[in-house]
Amino acid sequence: MTSSKETDALKRAIGRSQLAHALLFTGARDSGQKEAALWLAQTLFCREGARGEACGACIDCRQALKGSHADLFILAPEKDAQGIKVEEVRSLITRAGFKPLRAPCKVFIIEEADRMNEIAQNALLKTLEEPPGHAYFVLIASALEKILVTIRSRVQTHPFLPRAVETALDEEEAVLNRELLNYAEGFSTTPPDLTKLSRDRIAVMLDTLIEFYRGAFLMKAGAEDLTDSARRSQWRKAARRFRSSELERRIELLGEFRENLSGTIHTKLALSVLWDRLNENNQ
Ligand SMILES: [Zn+2]
Incomplete structure (x- = not known):
């Protein structure tokens, strides 16, 4: 079970019903953002666990963790691509318009969201401003400065601390x-x-x-x-x-x-x- 300061903050937000539908996980690459995003999908999908907890065992939990759940969509730049293309963002937005298939909601994770160009980010903006009630968006970005200010002002930002950089220093x-x-x-x-x-x-x-x-x-x-x-x-x-x-x-x-x-x-x-x-x- 994932537990960290970051997931604790998310749990609190869920507990207080303050979890935004548009989220931005920032911090150095591989500081646990992807794991937390998958954990969040589990938590939102799971019907077995208590509020803010995923049971980790039901089919929704297991598929979410593997990234194979029908209501979970993960967008990442294709290998060797310049970044995330605007067409890919548009197709994500179209998917977001559909009702969930199995889970109570849909979760969209955008990895390396800082590698969306301005056109792609602008295409996403309107959806983040008025996200469908059944959809959650998690943007993962290490270079926050490359995310448009208009997007930054629309999302709930969760910073992730780099893992153990300091302890690795002699x-x-x-x-x-x-x-x-x-x-x-x-x-x-x-x-x-x-x-x-x-x-x-x-x-x-x-x-x-x-x-x-x-x-x-x-x-x-x-x-x-x-x-x-x-x-x-x-x-x-x-x-x-x-x-x-x-x-x-x-x-x-x-x-x-x-x-x-x-x-x-x-x-x-x-x-x-x-x-x-x-x-x-x-x-
Ligand atoms: Zn579960």
């Missing part, structure tokens, strides 16, 4: 990581020296930084009390300090750098350029 890395976050918050003007780390480990460090800015970005998007996390106060400070557009710029800059990292020859030089560009808007 002692020296943990020190560097703290220095890095201090730098990211603007408390220190000296970036930590990451050049002694391998590229893989630098990538892990940058992930924590991207996550940090994303957390702050979420706070600004109003996800304030949807999670309790040790990082929340850190995120809140950064949310106060930076405009959304500046957070977006930083997330994009870091993401781009991280993507190109393996092809970077002069890591030291590249990092120093990165730090300059990161803080170029700081006075």
Whole structure:
């Protein structure tokens, strides 16, 4: 049975009848969003469990968990595709118009929703604004900044915390990581020296930084009390300090750098350029 801070928050929302029909699960890739979305489908489909609980044993539960339930539809970008196509979104919307076949409702999961282009997102917008009463939509996105503001304002956002990034750091890395976050918050003007780390480990460090800015970005998007996390106060400070557009710029800059990292020859030089560009808007 899935249990985490995130599913607890969803359970509470179900318990208080405050579960929105349009949901956005954000956070680093593979932080448990898909599992939680399937858990949610089970919970909404199951007639055996108590409210907010899935029995896990009935046919609805088992099929939902496998992703094979007739009232569950999962949309993900096709392999090697640029992203989710607008036709795929339109076909999902058409399906959403039909009544459920077996379960009390239908659940639509869109994986990598941040890989829908603007046209596809706009096609989805109206449905998210006025979702059919029998349909729930779960958008999973790691790059929240790539989701249109109009969509963001229509969905209930549930942030997912990355799994065990910190515990995976050794002692020296943990020190560097703290220095890095201090730098990211603007408390220190000296970036930590990451050049002694391998590229893989630098990538892990940058992930924590991207996550940090994303957390702050979420706070600004109003996800304030949807999670309790040790990082929340850190995120809140950064949310106060930076405009959304500046957070977006930083997330994009870091993401781009991280993507190109393996092809970077002069890591030291590249990092120093990165730090300059990161803080170029700081006075
Ligand atoms: Zn069940």
